[in-house]
Amino acid sequence: MDFEARDDVTIMKRVTPAISKGISENKETMIDALYPIMGGMISKYVTQAIKEMMESINKKIEQGLSFERIKRKAKSKLTGVSETELLLNESTDAVISSMFVIHKETSLLIAEAHLENKEIDDAHMVASMASAIKDFINDWMQHSDAKNEVQLLSYGNATLYIESAGSVFIVAFLDAEPDHELRIEINTFFASIVKQYANVFQKFDGENNRDEIVTLSMEMEDYLYSQEIDTKIEKKNPAKVIFMMLGFLLVAYGVYMLYGWYGKHNLEQLVLSETGEHISISDTNKAFLLEGQVDSIERIYEIEQIIKKHSKKPIINKMSVPLSYLDDRFKDEKNVGKSLMLALEKKLHLLEKSYKKSLLDIEQNSLHLEQELNTSKSYLSGILKETTAELSILRKEKKSIEKLLDIKSEIYKELDKRFLNEKYYDKEKHHLNFKDLVLFNAGETVYNIDAIKVLEGVFIKYLSVLYRYKDYIKEISIEGHTDSSGREEDNVILSKKRALNVKDYLEGLKSVSQFQMQEYMNVKGYGSSQRVFKNKSEDSKASRRIEITFSLNDAKILNKLGEIIHD
Amino acid sequence: MIRKKILLLGDFSVGKTSLVKRFLDGTFDEKYLTTIGVRISKKIVTLNEVECEMIIWDIEGSTPRKKISLGYYRGASGAIFVGDVTRHETIDALVHHKEIFLSENPDSKFVVAYNKVDLLNSIAKDRIELEIENDSDIFLTSAKDDQNVEDLFIKLMENMLK
Numbered sequence: 001m002d003f004e005a006r007d008d009v010t011i012m013k014r015v016t017p018a019i020s021k022g023i024s025e026n027k028e029t030m031i032d033a034l035y036p037i038m039g040g041m042i043s044k045y046v047t048q049a050i051k052e053m054m055e056s057i058n059k060k061i062e063q064g065l066s067f068e069r070i071k072r073k074a075k076s077k078l079t080g081v082s083e084t085e086l087l088l089n090e091s092t093d094a095v096i097s098s099m100f101v102i103h104k105e106t107s108l109l110i111a112e113a114h115l116e117n118k119e120i121d122d123a124h125m126v127a128s129m130a131s132a133i134k135d136f137i138n139d140w141m142q143h144s145d146a147k148n149e150v151q152l153l154s155y156g157n158a159t160l161y162i163e164s165a166g167s168v169f170i171v172a173f174l175d176a177e178p179d180h181e182l183r184i185e186i187n188t189f190f191a192s193i194v195k196q197y198a199n200v201f202q203k204f205d206g207e208n209n210r211d212e213i214v215t216l217s218m219e220m221e222d223y224l225y226s227q228e229i230d231t232k233i234e235k236k237n238p239a240k241v242i243f244m245m246l247g248f249l250l251v252a253y254g255v256y257m258l259y260g261w262y263g264k265h266n267l268e269q270l271v272l273s274e275t276g277e278h279i280s281i282s283d284t285n286k287a288f289l290l291e292g293q294v295d296s297i298e299r300i301y302e303i304e305q306i307i308k309k310h311s312k313k314p315i316i317n318k319m320s321v322p323l324s325y326l327d328d329r330f331k332d333e334k335n336v337g338k339s340l341m342l343a344l345e346k347k348l349h350l351l352e353k354s355y356k357k358s359l360l361d362i363e364q365n366s367l368h369l370e371q372e373l374n375t376s377k378s379y380l381s382g383i384l385k386e387t388t389a390e391l392s393i394l395r396k397e398k399k400s401i402e403k404l405l406d407i408k409s410e411i412y413k414e415l416d417k418r419f420l421n422e423k424y425y426d427k428e429k430h431h432l433n434f435k436d437l438v439l440f441n442a443g444e445t446v447y448n449i450d451a452i453k454v455l456e457g458v459f460i461k462y463l464s465v466l467y468r469y470k471d472y473i474k475e476i477s478i479e480g481h482t483d484s485s486g487r488e489e490d491n492v493i494l495s496k497k498r499a500l501n502v503k504d505y506l507e508g509l510k511s512v513s514q515f516q517m518q519e520y521m522n523v524k525g526y527g528s529s530q531r532v533f534k535n536k537s538e539d540s541k542a543s544r545r546i547e548i549t550f551s552l553n554d555a556k557i558l559n560k561l562g563e564i565i566h567d
Numbered sequence: 568m569i570r571k572k573i574l575l576l577g578d579f580s581v582g583k584t585s586l587v588k589r590f591l592d593g594t595f596d597e598k599y600l601t602t603i604g605v606r607i608s609k610k611i612v613t614l615n616e617v618e619c620e621m622i623i624w625d626i627e628g629s630t631p632r633k634k635i636s637l638g639y640y641r642g643a644s645g646a647i648f649v650g651d652v653t654r655h656e657t658i659d660a661l662v663h664h665k666e667i668f669l670s671e672n673p674d675s676k677f678v679v680a681y682n683k684v685d686l687l688n689s690i691a692k693d694r695i696e697l698e699i700e701n702d703s704d705i706f707l708t709s710a711k712d713d714q715n716v717e718d719l720f721i722k723l724m725e726n727m728l729k
Contacts, residue, residue, distance in 0.1 A: 103642070104642075105641055105642035106572045106641075106642030106643070106644070107572060107622075107641075107642060108572060108622060108642075109570075124570065124620065124622060125607050125609055125622070128572070128607045128622050128624070129607055132605045132607065132624070132636075132638075132639060133603060134638075135636045135638025135639060135641075136603040136604065136636050136638075138636075138638065139637070139638060205569070206569045206570040206571055206644070207568070207569050208570070209568060246603070249603055253603075285636075285637065
């Protein structure tokens with residue numbers, strides 16, 4: 001026994017280093033050799049562990065009697081998933097290992113936080129990738145008429161929970177899909193930071209060293225550590241998670257392309273059936289791109305109308321027509337153009353002719369008008385001259401008429417002016433009254449020589465005024481008056497004789513005859529009919545008097561007026 | 568540190584991804600290759616003592632069957648429009664790419680890369696150089712020969728930080 005034991009020790013001492021050396025020098029070979037044994041062992045231990053866990057869960061199920069168990073049982077029956085698996089799922093708690101706040105517009109990472117040992121390499125690139133994936137899916141969703149944004153990306157156990165608000169969105173990296181409760185919790189936290197840092201987010205310009213952002217990162221980290229972590233978080237690089245999403249995205253993209261192909265294929269068929277034209281329709285982001293060759297330009301418009309009738313999407317038309325068609329069309333257009341050109345030339349020629357004739361007419365008309373204008377001017381000038389002359393005559397006539405109409409006043413004015421302080425001039429009657437001159441003694445007809453001399457001087461002065469109006473004078477009356485003594489018939493005779501004696505005296509004067517107005521002079525005898533009273537008693541001396549008056553020849557004046565007007 | 572989102576836009580096979588790879592000095596991580604039409608990478612550059620991280624969105628060229636989400640364009644501070652100098656249609660298409668980009672980001676900056684210039688003979692290259700000599704935002708690039716790649720990205724960064 002001792003010998004055998006000693007041999008075992010000796011062999012072990014030699015074999016163990018040899019195995020170690022063999023493993024270190026030929027790792028791959030050794031692993032290959034050991035894998036069937038090790039793999040079997042691992043598999044056995046894992047299977048055993050799972051079996052024990054399942055038994056534990058089954059025991060739990062059997063022991064439990066609650067509403068939750070009944071609900072789970074029903075769900076198991078309906079879905080075909082074992083009650084054990086459902087319980088296993090329920091026992092899984094999603095844990096957030098990392099959290100990003102990403103600027104929505106630029107896709108740049110504003111702030112990040114991680115649990116210990118869960119840091120993400122190239123966080124900025126991962127943020128951009130997450131943003132790109134989100135945009136890609138959202139873009140696809142919008143094309144599928146869905147209005148919601150992508151919120152959850154899952155692949156295996158890795159899940160990205162995305163929530164948008166304002167100018168940022170948050171990405172939470174979890175090891176399982178978050179339940180409703182956890183989502184609300186994340187959203188609540190997100191809402192609180194959006195509210196607190198809204199100003200920072202809105203002004204974000206790519207600079208994330210600011211104090212506020214550092215504080216935000218710390219807050220996010222505190223939030224992550226505040227989670228109750230019951231299970232050990234499997235280290236998982238979010239970048240890898242993103243790439244696992246790609247498989248899903250490929251499928252989604254395939255569906256999207258198929259949808260697009262189906263739509264455009266339908267339109268292509270429609271165009272074919274209605275026009276007989278084979279065209280290619282590509283569905284771009286913004287519009288349908290139409291390509292292919294058709295018979296004519298009219299066909300192109302026709303096809304556009306067909307597509308517009310079936311879709312509101314804008315159209316980018318890149319369809320073409322055969323060169324031969326364009327050539328024919330060009331020739332047609334050229335012929336039409338030539339015909340039009342010829343017609344235009346003819347029209348132009350006619351217009352030119354018409355223009356020249358019009359020009360000639362205008363020239364002739366303008367000459368004629370000029371002549372007429374000159375004639376009119378000279379005629380008007382003549383009229384103007386005549387009118388001016390007539391006006392001047394009329395003015396003169398007017399003056400004459402005015403003068404004639406006012407001749408009496410004028411004579412009176414002249415007399416008043418001439419006999420301003422003359423005691424024998426009656427200013428009211430504008431005649432000569434010699435009542436204060438004792439020309440005759442009572443009952444006598446012979447005048448006093450001194451007195452008659454006085455009368456002579458006054459009369460010649462009177463006559464010199466009347467002489468200027470000789471043409472309008474009818475008569476110059478020398479009137480005799482007596483006092484009331486004696487018979488009136490005698491007085492009348494007496495007065496007339498006295499007047500006659502005075503007239504004879506005056507007519508005999510050279511100074512009177514020079515005026516050649518003797519024919520106007522006549523006599524009147526009034527007796528005592530116009531005797532003079534003084535203090536209500538007859539003034540006999542004054543009553544025995546001579547008065548000299550004049551009167552105008554109205555007929556002559558009227559004739560003169562008639563002549564002026566008639567002329 | 569300032570971070571900026573920039574886009575690489577252009578038709579298929581114009582060399583957008585090669586430009587990014589070259590710019591990243593071979594640190595391009597293939598694990599981020601995607602089938603959702605965008606591939607994202609990053610590089611930190613220092614310009615006038617300002618450190619800036621460029622988050623580069625290499626947008627796949629769209630086809631009638633595969634459209635790119637407009638969400639990718641949103642919020643980009645800058646863009647590099649890439650065309651292949653050996654295929655004129657890809658250069659002509661840049662107008663369309665610019666229109667889409669600027670409609671989403673009217674105030675953003677951009678530069679243009681006429682890529683694969685290594686495939687041109689010297690006469691053709693001279694002619695193009697003459698055409699673009701007055702436009703400092705157009706670069707003749709070659710990802711293969713590493714011509715103007717760094718300058719292209721740096722110029723965009725300069726434009727963005729102005």
